[in-house]
Amino acid sequence: MELTRMTAAELIAALAGGEVSATEVTQAHLDRITAVDDRVHAFLHVAADSALAQAAEVDDKRRTGAELGPLAGVPVAVKDVFTTLGLPTTCGSRILDGWHPPYDATITQRLKQAGAIIIGKTNMDEFAMGSSTENSAFGPSHNPWDLARVPGGSSGGSAAAVAAYEAPLGIGTDTGGSIRQPAAVCGVVGTKPTYGGSSRYGVVAFASSLDTPGPFGRTVLDAALLHEAISGHDPMDSTSIDAPVPPVVAAAREADVSGMRIGVVTDLSGDGYQPGVLSRFAEAVELLESLGAKVTEVSCPHFKYALPAYYLIAPSEASSNLARFDAMRYGLRVGDDGTRDAEEVMALTREAGFGAEVKRRIILGAYALSSGYYDAYYGKAQQVRTLIIRDFDAAFGQVDVLVSPSTPTTAFPIGERADNPMAMYLADLCTIPSDLAGNAAISVPCGLATDDGLPVGLQVMAPALADDRLYRVAAAVETALTGRWGQPLLSQAKGLDR
Amino acid sequence: MTTTTDMLVPFAAAIERYEPLIGLETHVELGTRTKMFCACTTTFGAEPNSQVCPVCLGLPGSLPVVNRTAIEYAIRIGLALNCSIASWCRFARKNYFYPDMPKNFQISQYDEPLCTDGWLDVTVEGGTIRVGIERVHLEEDTGKSLHMGGATGRIHGADYSLVDYNRAGIPLVEIVTKPIEAAGANAPEVARVYVTELRDLLRSLRVSDVRMEEGSLRCDVNTSLSPRGSGVWGTRTETKNVNSLRSVERAVRFEIERQAAVLDAGGRVIQETRHFHENTGTTTSGRSKEEAQDYRYFPEPDLVPVAPSRDWVEQIRAELPELPAARWTRLQAEWALSEADMTALRNAGALDLVAETVAAGASPSDARKWWLGELARRANEAGTDLAGLSIEPAEVARVAELVVQGALNDQLARQVLDRVLAGEGTPDEVVAARGLAVVSDEGALTAAVEAAIAANPDVAARIRDGKVNAAGVLVGAVMKATGRKADATRVRELILDRLS
Numbered sequence: 002m003e004l005t006r007m008t009a010a011e012l013i014a015a016l017a018g019g020e021v022s023a024t025e026v027t028q029a030h031l032d033r034i035t036a037v038d039d040r041v042h043a044f045l046h047v048a049a050d051s052a053l054a055q056a057a058e059v060d061d062k063r064r065t066g067a068e069l070g071p072l073a074g075v076p077v078a079v080k081d082v083f084t085t086l087g088l089p090t091t092c093g094s095r096i097l098d099g100w101h102p103p104y105d106a107t108i109t110q111r112l113k114q115a116g117a118i119i120i121g122k123t124n125m126d127e128f129a130m131g132s133s134t135e136n137s138a139f140g141p142s143h144n145p146w147d148l149a150r151v152p153g154g155s156s157g158g159s160a161a162a163v164a165a166y167e168a169p170l171g172i173g174t175d176t177g178g179s180i181r182q183p184a185a186v187c188g189v190v191g192t193k194p195t196y197g198g199s200s201r202y203g204v205v206a207f208a209s210s211l212d213t214p215g216p217f218g219r220t221v222l223d224a225a226l227l228h229e230a231i232s233g234h235d236p237m238d239s240t241s242i243d244a245p246v247p248p249v250v251a252a253a254r255e256a257d258v259s260g261m262r263i264g265v266v267t268d269l270s271g272d273g274y275q276p277g278v279l280s281r282f283a284e285a286v287e288l289l290e291s292l293g294a295k296v297t298e299v300s301c302p303h304f305k306y307a308l309p310a311y312y313l314i315a316p317s318e319a320s321s322n323l324a325r326f327d328a329m330r331y332g333l334r335v336g337d338d339g340t341r342d343a344e345e346v347m348a349l350t351r352e353a354g355f356g357a358e359v360k361r362r363i364i365l366g367a368y369a370l371s372s373g374y375y376d377a378y379y380g381k382a383q384q385v386r387t388l389i390i391r392d393f394d395a396a397f398g399q400v401d402v403l404v405s406p407s408t409p410t411t412a413f414p415i416g417e418r419a420d421n422p423m424a425m426y427l428a429d430l431c432t433i434p435s436d437l438a439g440n441a442a443i444s445v446p447c448g449l450a451t452d453d454g455l456p457v458g459l460q461v462m463a464p465a466l467a468d469d470r471l472y473r474v475a476a477a478v479e480t481a482l483t484g485r486w487g488q489p490l491l492s493q494a495k496g497l498d499r
Numbered sequence: 500m501t502t503t504t505d506m507l508v509p510f511a512a513a514i515e516r517y518e519p520l521i522g523l524e525t526h527v528e529l530g531t532r533t534k535m536f537c538a539c540t541t542t543f544g545a546e547p548n549s550q551v552c553p554v555c556l557g558l559p560g561s562l563p564v565v566n567r568t569a570i571e572y573a574i575r576i577g578l579a580l581n582c583s584i585a586s587w588c589r590f591a592r593k594n595y596f597y598p599d600m601p602k603n604f605q606i607s608q609y610d611e612p613l614c615t616d617g618w619l620d621v622t623v624e625g626g627t628i629r630v631g632i633e634r635v636h637l638e639e640d641t642g643k644s645l646h647m648g649g650a651t652g653r654i655h656g657a658d659y660s661l662v663d664y665n666r667a668g669i670p671l672v673e674i675v676t677k678p679i680e681a682a683g684a685n686a687p688e689v690a691r692v693y694v695t696e697l698r699d700l701l702r703s704l705r706v707s708d709v710r711m712e713e714g715s716l717r718c719d720v721n722t723s724l725s726p727r728g729s730g731v732w733g734t735r736t737e738t739k740n741v742n743s744l745r746s747v748e749r750a751v752r753f754e755i756e757r758q759a760a761v762l763d764a765g766g767r768v769i770q771e772t773r774h775f776h777e778n779t780g781t782t783t784s785g786r787s788k789e790e791a792q793d794y795r796y797f798p799e800p801d802l803v804p805v806a807p808s809r810d811w812v813e814q815i816r817a818e819l820p821e822l823p824a825a826r827w828t829r830l831q832a833e834w835a836l837s838e839a840d841m842t843a844l845r846n847a848g849a850l851d852l853v854a855e856t857v858a859a860g861a862s863p864s865d866a867r868k869w870w871l872g873e874l875a876r877r878a879n880e881a882g883t884d885l886a887g888l889s890i891e892p893a894e895v896a897r898v899a900e901l902v903v904q905g906a907l908n909d910q911l912a913r914q915v916l917d918r919v920l921a922g923e924g925t926p927d928e929v930v931a932a933r934g935l936a937v938v939s940d941e942g943a944l945t946a947a948v949e950a951a952i953a954a955n956p957d958v959a960a961r962i963r964d965g966k967v968n969a970a971g972v973l974v975g976a977v978m979k980a981t982g983r984k985a986d987a988t989r990v991r992e993l994i995l996d997r998l999s
Contacts, residue, residue: 084558090559092559100559103553103558104553104558104561202561203560203561204560205560209800209801236564237564239563240803318800320795321592321604321795321797324602324604325601325602326559327598329662330556330558331558331559343598343660347596370594370795375795
């Protein structure tokens with residue numbers, strides 16, 4: 002079998018059995034990147050040399066019988082928001098062009114400890130602000146299902162890389178849906194773990210109270226394997242939860258929903274939802290019922306305020322988090338010609354270094370936090386956040402998990418929403434409530450939309466620290482649907498077949 | 500910067516017409532081993548930018564983690580200042596751009612401080628004033644800018660600036676007083692004594708080395724004036740850069756004189772930050788608060804709330820050392836000293852030294868005598884303070900003990916102290932090495948007495964006639980002959996016995 006078509010679980014087995022070396026696996030993926038990434042543009046930086054060196058190290062260790070991590074030899078595409086020693090980290094922004102961080106993010110370290118091969122840094126909307134990767138300063142990524150369409154965002158590069166077989170696994174961050182939305186529109190699996198379940202140390206911050214690193218895979222089990230490898234308490238992150246990692250891999254293997262209580266969120270449907278998405282979602286719900294789950298309808302009346310609350314909280318935090326990009330210590334510096342003072346250099350650098358969406362959100366956030374407006378905007382949004390948490394609490398009092406479509410629509414054409422921020426923001430309508438509440442959610446492919454033939458994602462949401470339930474449900478859906486289709490959904494992606 | 504000379508009203512005249520209202524904000528660098536939010540060390544005076552890491556440099560992706568010892572120190576301070584300790588509080592971000600702020604926001608506390616609503620009693624001439632404490636909160640220090648070139652050392656007019664981030668992230672506690680009213684003409688003194696007593700309190704708590712000259716204790720002084728009888732409080736100014744106790748008093752005094760002149764001329768005091776100048780004792784205008792920046796405070800999302808358990812707070816309370824006020828009262832009683840004597844000891848910085856000397860076995864009067872007498876003179880000659888002398892209280896106690904035992908006389912004791920200060924060793928080592936013990940060999944002393952009588956027959960005759968005061972001449976002769984190592988009292992006894 003072609004190495005790039007294998008899942009992470011299959012590669013782990015083949016590597017362990019000595020059927021293939023980490024160097025061969027890595028080289029195969031590098032070759033694939035060379036073959037297709039000029040069309041996909043999933044990567045901002047391909048780490049060929051360091052990836053091959055890492056692979057050689059894994060092969061050496063295996064030869065000498067040294068201890069190997071659970072992902073030894075498996076390539077991973079890492080969103081360019083994680084700091085990486087020896088590799089650039091740009092966050093898709095001109096302002097960090099050329100920055101080489103002097104330290105590894107906790108997740109970068111854990112990937113290395115697990116033996117995963119960091120094959121490159123992936124494209125993203127600038128500072129994770131966007132739903133299409135069109136806000137990247139380095140040009141958009143393309144959806145492997147249809148290269149004229151967006152791969153979603155902000156972690157669109159990682160989702161596209163996994164969907165295009167450039168890497169079996171990808172790492173992203175989810176702040177308002179930035180893992181689940183691209184996973185859904187690229188036809189792969191993506192998880193937003195419980196907030197605090199995966200470390201933010203070394204994740205260049207967009208919105209601190211929301212940012213959550215998480216995995217991409219082509220299968221539910223692969224996502225679970227990566228989820229487990231990167232999770233767990235980190236003393237470098239105060240908001241990291243000091244609790245055992247939920248048994249996500251075991252749950253993915255069990256794939257059993259019989260007796261589970263599943264709630265359909267009635268508030269996440271209706272106007273603005275693509276009919277072809279809703280019909281696939283309805284089929285998925287019927288499937289779950291047929292697999293033995295007890296399905297009920299659940300109302301979360303405050304979810305309709307989630308989007309506006311999010312667009313006050315996230316920009317507010319971002320306006321402060323992005324203040325450090327001032328040309329003084331690292332990154333771009335503009336106008337330092339000896340005639341200007343520090344303040345002017347800061348202003349000129351920020352003017353030149355940030356893109357339009359980043360500036361829009363900084364201005365929005367600074368306004369929402371300013372004296373006299375704080376209570377009406379940031380303060381009110383935090384109250385809404387509490388109401389959304391209560392909606393979840395009430396719902397999880399009745400059911401074990403909630404389900405909804407992952408996105409209101411399938412992948413939209415590049416350029417279609419680029420000049421319409423409001424239309425772009427709606428792409429995260431279904432995913433934002435879980436971010437605001439800090440609980441866990443996953444997107445798993447549930448078919449192709451009946452109207453446009455593009456992938457549709459089923460979102461499963463679980464209470465904080467019950468991430469294993471996501472995998473149990475997603476794996477059951479995946480198993481049943483793959484059986485029905487006779488092949489993985491992704492094999493129908495034809496964007497690169499030319 | 501203002502270059503015109505401010506008009507002033509003489510202090511007494513200003514106080515006659517206006518009631519001053521003052522308030523103090525004191526920043527204290529805590530003496531924790533590591534910084535507020537990272538594991539970098541906090542050694543003062545290290546090579547610039549050598550005590551830094553991704554966290555205190557605010558590098559993208561880095562995150563703060565609260566130093567538990569800093570919280571403990573702040574609680575200790577809060578308890579010592581009779582504050583309530585919050586059972587739940589948060590850090591907040593104070594957003595503003597400045598090159599020595601690595602993140603362009605400072606992690607501080609805003610509307611949820613750790614300690615609130617306390618007081619500190621301070622003693623000024625004429626009685627005790629209770630200074631209300633509004634709040635005590637924790638924050639991180641900024642880096643330090645050095646503005647090179649230009650005349651003022653400030654950023655404006657500088658050719659370029661250098662930034663040292665070693666100080667960035669050092670834990671700071673900010674202690675804010677409530678407005679201090681009705682101090683009248685005492686206002687400048689109250690300000691100085693408050694800072695003095697606060698400094699002593701912090702030192703006793705062992706939370707900071709509280710050195711104003713090294714910037715580990717920094718003061719901002721707020722001053723406003725109210726026309727007497729008007730009941731209306733005036734606009735306040737905030738004077739920064741007040742870096743010594745004397746400056747605190749001078750800054751308040753100057754602002755009272757300056758503001759009175761402004762008001763007398765029918766002008767209005769501008770709400771602004773002013774800079775104090777040590778060399779002239781004046782203040783000049785800094786940035787105006789009316790165009791003040793909006794700091795856009797909001798709860799720090801990278802940190803979880805701080806919720807000190809009641810048990811922990813009570814444990815810290817139980818472990819508080821004796822505080823200066825209680826200690827003062829106790830020592831005064833134990834030592835049987837007057838308030839004036841105690842004040843003299845404190846003003847000389849000798850309170851701790853005397854206490855330690857007494858603890859090492861000396862009598863309070865001996866300990867006081869040596870520290871305020873001989874040792875104060877040595878310190879003065881050396882241009883240092885008492886604590887700066889290289890002698891331990893236990894060594895002073897040993898010298899006092901040797902005198903009491905008669906092994907040394909005062910003259911020899913002074914020599915021993917000299918040698919100890921010169922680094923020749925402990926008092927016992929000096930006595931042994933230099934042979935500085937009193938001559939107690941009766942035979943040798945008797946011989947010296949006989950020799951002195953033989954050499955001064957007329958003096959001896961007068962003593963025999965009953966003029967015992969004349970014995971001093973013979974004592975002097977014996978002392979000279981023995982190299983001043985004899986016990987003068989014993990010599991006198993021997994002379995009088997021989998000539999009786």
